[in-house]
Amino acid sequence: MKYFIIALATLACIAANAQTGVDAMAKQRARDVANQNNNRNVEVPPAGAPAAPTASAPAPAPAPMNAAQQAFARFQSSIFAVNSNSTPESKQQFTSNLAGVAQGANKPSQATISKLSENLTTALAEAKLSSAKKTRVAQEVAVLMNSANQTPERKQVMIKDVQSTLETGGSSSENAAAVAASLQTVTDEIQKTAAK
Numbered sequence: 001m002k003y004f005i006i007a008l009a010t011l012a013c014i015a016a017n018a019q020t021g022v023d024a025m026a027k028q029r030a031r032d033v034a035n036q037n038n039n040r041n042v043e044v045p046p047a048g049a050p051a052a053p054t055a056s057a058p059a060p061a062p063a064p065m066n067a068a069q070q071a072f073a074r075f076q077s078s079i080f081a082v083n084s085n086s087t088p089e090s091k092q093q094f095t096s097n098l099a100g101v102a103q104g105a106n107k108p109s110q111a112t113i114s115k116l117s118e119n120l121t122t123a124l125a126e127a128k129l130s131s132a133k134k135t136r137v138a139q140e141v142a143v144l145m146n147s148a149n150q151t152p153e154r155k156q157v158m159i160k161d162v163q164s165t166l167e168t169g170g171s172s173s174e175n176a177a178a179v180a181a182s183l184q185t186v187t188d189e190i191q192k193t194a195a196k
Contacts, residue, residue, distance in 0.1 A: 029069050030139070032062070071100040076138040080131070082124040091121050101141070106148040106193040108186045116141075116182035123179050127169030137162055147187050159183045 065073065075097040081090060095117035102108060108116075120141070129137070140158040147155055159180050166176040 068103050072142050075101045079134050079138045082121050084125045086121060094121055102145040106190045108189040112185050112189055116186055119178040119182045123166045123171040123175040126175055127166050127171040129169040133165055133169060137165055144183050144187055148190050155187045
């Protein structure tokens, strides 16, 4: 019996460490994607400058993305593609990608997602945001779509940040406020579902 308890405790520790590793990998992948997006505007050295030394060994291939990371990558790509000439098909794809970001049992309704998508595409088409700002909006919206474990204060900070980012980027205050209201509805629905 003693050996059984020791084996059970060992397995529990291994499972906890494995989950911690998965979480760390997901966070690192998100940081890597953000860094890639932030480093897109790298200056090219002048023609006469010596070339930087090349590495002798190729860089290791990045770890494959899990389903949540893939959904976020599709959503982020959709945010980068939104412009004033977006077609109805691209807006429908945006809504689908936004819905895919919500993971787990606590998800907002399809009607709420559609309203958020409509408000977000309108505000993004108006705003002229840098890649870094679009990445930040994508990250905060994705966190809010999965906000069952976030504190109300943290949710409000992110909602206000998305609103101010859109406004400072050139979106009208009405459209930015509509996005904020839709995000509030999303978090309220998720909280109701989580409380059941």
